[in-house]
Amino acid sequence: MQTLKVELGERSYPIYIGEGLLDQPELLAPHIAGRQVAIVSNETVAPLYMERLSKTLGAYKVLPVVLPDGEAYKNWETLQLVFDALLTARHDRRTTVVALGGGVIGDMAGFAAACYQRGVDFIQVPTTLLSQVDSSVGGKTGINHPLGKNMVGAFYQPNAVLIDTASLKTLPxxxxxxxxxxxxxxxxxxxxxxxxxxxxxxxxxxxxxxxxxxxxxxxxxxxxxxxxxxxxxxxxxxxxxxxxxxxxxxxxxxxxxxxxxxxxxxxxxxxxxxxxxxxxxxxxxxxxxxxxxxxxxxxxxxxxxxxxxxxxxxxxxxxxxxxxxxxxxxxxxxxxxxxxxxxxxxxxxxxxxxxxxxxxxxxxx
Amino acid sequence: MQTLKVELGERSYPIYIGEGLLDQPELLAPHIAGRQVAIVSNETVAPLYMERLSKTLGAYKVLPVVLPDGEAYKNWETLQLVFDALLTARHDRRTTVVALGGGVIGDMAGFAAACYQRGVDFIQVPTTLLSQVDSSVGGKTGINHPLGKNMVGAFYQPNAVLIDTASLKTLPxxxxxxxxxxxxxxxxxxxxxxxxxxxxxxxxxxxxxxxxxxxxxxxxxxxxxxxxxxxxxxxxxxxxxxxxxxxxxxxxxxxxxxxxxxxxxxxxxxxxxxxxxxxxxxxxxxxxxxxxxxxxxxxxxxxxxxxxxxxxxxxxxxxxxxxxxxxxxxxxxxxxxxxxxxxxxxxxxxxxxxxxxxxxxxxxx
Incomplete structure (x- = not known):
């Protein structure tokens, strides 16, 4: 496993890269403060990895949130599904939002984490090559607007990024x-x-x-x-x-x-x-x-x-x-x-x- | 005029308090970086002060954005009106959003500023006593959710707060x-x-x-x-x-x-x-x-x-x-x-x- 550190002062965070990291609870534990975790994924990725990651996070109360798949759903209506799920399950401000999927999921889950109760903890588990090399690093989150892409969002840093290279085996x-x-x-x-x-x-x-x-x-x-x-x-x-x-x-x-x-x-x-x-x-x-x-x-x-x-x-x-x-x-x-x-x-x-x-x-x- | 400084390191900002400050362009000018300014207000406050503040900001290209009045409208649909207006008028990331009104306007305009293109400049001009002593100080912004108040928002500091005590003369x-x-x-x-x-x-x-x-x-x-x-x-x-x-x-x-x-x-x-x-x-x-x-x-x-x-x-x-x-x-x-x-x-x-x-x-x- 390789570990990179993104240096941002008090908001610095590590990127873990390696095969099979999805099954290693000890990597995520130091980055989760409360007892509640919401795993945000989509209809394509959830059947592949949701159960596995939930098992890895078995020490926490895990809330799975499954969104429709695709850039076309990177909008407020879909984001609202995350807030609805968090509030219905009574997640408090110590919850941790985990993004499990590609760039769209990372952008939306990150923006949800940035906005939910004015900001909760956030972990990226990118499963596409694009999100692994791009959107999981740098803190850009957001949604599209009918008049432009990524027009509504936030700069919000994750606590950690976990890249399991084996997840690319299921990528088209x-x-x-x-x-x-x-x-x-x-x-x-x-x-x-x-x-x-x-x-x-x-x-x-x-x-x-x-x-x-x-x-x-x-x-x-x-x-x-x-x-x-x-x-x-x-x-x-x-x-x-x-x-x-x-x-x-x-x-x-x-x-x-x-x-x-x-x-x-x-x-x-x-x-x-x-x-x-x-x-x-x-x-x-x-x-x-x-x-x-x-x-x-x-x-x-x-x-x-x-x-x-x-x-x-x-x-x-x-x-x-x-x-x-x-x-x-x-x-x-x-x-x-x-x-x-x-x-x-x-x-x-x-x-x-x-x-x-x-x-x-x-x-x- | 009294000037207070809120100490937050590089995000420190001044609060100006006094009678007639709405008519003093020299107070706002140092806090506006670009040429575009959007004044976000509501149907109650805009008829009283929008024209006056627009005139004070006559050196800029001013976009007035008038929202419906009241806590019941502190939601995503109303926030969307701000994004629609900013995008239709092609405001870029150097625009400055000015909140002109009470706490609801400050919370929504501040959240819009926090999210628009992942964050643009923001100035508070609170016109109610509540917003002058509370919501204009501290950087809390956000909207309500059907399941709870202020559940979606951001911590986002203004560049400056301008409190004209004379505006309380029109307050119920x-x-x-x-x-x-x-x-x-x-x-x-x-x-x-x-x-x-x-x-x-x-x-x-x-x-x-x-x-x-x-x-x-x-x-x-x-x-x-x-x-x-x-x-x-x-x-x-x-x-x-x-x-x-x-x-x-x-x-x-x-x-x-x-x-x-x-x-x-x-x-x-x-x-x-x-x-x-x-x-x-x-x-x-x-x-x-x-x-x-x-x-x-x-x-x-x-x-x-x-x-x-x-x-x-x-x-x-x-x-x-x-x-x-x-x-x-x-x-x-x-x-x-x-x-x-x-x-x-x-x-x-x-x-x-x-x-x-x-x-x-x-x-x-």
């Missing part, structure tokens, strides 16, 4: 690929040697090689923990974690939540960020293509939806949180392995990026 | 009295000399004497700021601020939100806390009666609803946040001017307190 391959989009992202924004490692190991990762997965998750969490530790509330360097996300969110919003997986939208969005970085003269065409090929080998889409026009992109992006006083801030690559956040670029280069023919770009690769 | 006398319940509470829990001052000045306060009001608000805010500064997240001494609130919340919940004003329920609830403190031998009958008379002179109810039984009280109080692992913690008076939080008392004394004949107790006073 499409979702494994979606998680790899975020793994590749860490290489692109801050860890060029990791990019090279990924090029050598992407097939092993898709084949669920546990050694390769452990290494990839650990390096990804380390990269994210370092960035989050330096900038908890996303005023500076943390924003580089959003590489591909501004374009990607526009895709998700336009297509309707859940049609594209988040990681798929991030992959196509990152291709657009690579294209724009190249048009700014910051990376070479070879470097752009190197990134695109890695996404392709991970089984990810590298072309934005054909039907989306440049003006549709602009419309969706202008309600994105990355807009400050009307100027659209983007995460771009100054070099391979080094991202920057900037609103200082010629508008025509953004327009050309939105209008580029990505089918033609990827055809020869 | 019943609400002024409700605010005095919290003012008297500060005397009871931590400031015996203030109790004596209040006995000498309660009539002046009810007659809107501006000098007396300024003094009472300042001493109340000072008491609360000291307690909150020592214990921001209510793990210890801060809980003494809830004197009368556990009984009072039961009354509010039983009667339906908004039938009794919060301060009225706190007054009757505090009479119950005085009764229980007397039955424990901690204060004398004369001291109990001294407290009851002061509430009476402030125009407040001192008898809980006749139709509420002891078991109904117990039922409502057992979902209260003051329950830790099944034991009901109560705020009681160890002496006049000194409150304690305890779950160490004979159950029969609590039962006797709930079953006492308050009409007979107050009849001779």
């Amino acid at each position: 391959p499409r979702e494994l690929s979606a998680g790899l989009a975020e793994v590749i992202k860490y290489g692109l924004i801050c860890d060029k040697p990791f990019l090279t490692w990924l090029e050598a190991n992407v097939d092993a990762l898709r084949n669920l090689d546990q050694v390769a997965l452990t290494e990839a998750i650990q390096r990804s969490c380390q990269a994210k923990a370092a960035v989050v530790g330096a900038d908890e509330r996303e005023t500076g360097v943390r924003a580089t974690l959003n590489l591909g996300h501004t374009f990607g969110h526009a895709i998700e919003t336009h297509m309707g939540y859940g049609v594209w997986l988040h990681g798929e939208a991030v992959a196509a969005g990152t291709v657009m960020a690579l294209e724009m970085s190249m048009r700014l003269g910051w990376i070479s065409q070879d470097e752009r293509d190197r990134g695109i090929r890695l996404f392709q080998r991970a089984g990810l889409p590298v072309v934005p939806p054909q039907e989306m026009t440049a003006s549709q992109f602009m419309q969706h992006m202008s309600v994105d949180k990355k807009v400050l006083d009307g100027r659209l801030r983007l995460v771009l690559l100054r070099h391979m392995g080094e991202a920057v956040v900037t609103d200082d670029y010629p508008q025509e280069i953004l327009q050309a990026t939105l209008a580029a023919d990505y089918r033609a770009i990827v055809a020869p690769l | 006398p019943r609400e002024l009295s409700a605010g005095l319940a919290e003012v008297i509470k500060y005397g009871l829990i931590c400031d015996k000399p203030f109790l004596t001052w209040l006995e000498a000045n309660v009539d002046a306060l009810r007659n809107l004497d501006q000098v007396a009001l300024t003094e009472a608000i300042q001493r109340s805010c000072q008491a609360k700021a000291a307690v909150v500064g020592a214990d921001e997240r209510e793990t210890g001494v801060r809980a003494t601020l809830n004197l009368g609130h556990t009984f009072g919340h039961a009354i509010e919940t039983h009667m339906g939100y908004g039938v009794w004003l919060h301060g009225e329920a706190v007054a009757a609830g505090t009479v119950m806390a005085l009764e229980m403190s007397m039955r424990l031998g901690w204060i004398s009958q004369d001291e109990r009666d001294r407290g009851i008379r002061l509430f009476q002179r402030a125009g407040l109810p001192v008898v809980p609803p006749q139709e509420m039984t002891a078991s109904q009280f117990m039922q409502h109080m057992s979902v209260d946040k003051k329950v830790l692992d099944g034991r009901l913690r109560l705020v009681l008076l160890r002496h006049m001017g000194e409150a304690v939080v305890t779950d160490d008392y004979p159950q029969e004394i609590l039962q006797a307190t709930l079953a006492a004949d308050y009409r007979a107790i107050v009849a001779p006073l």
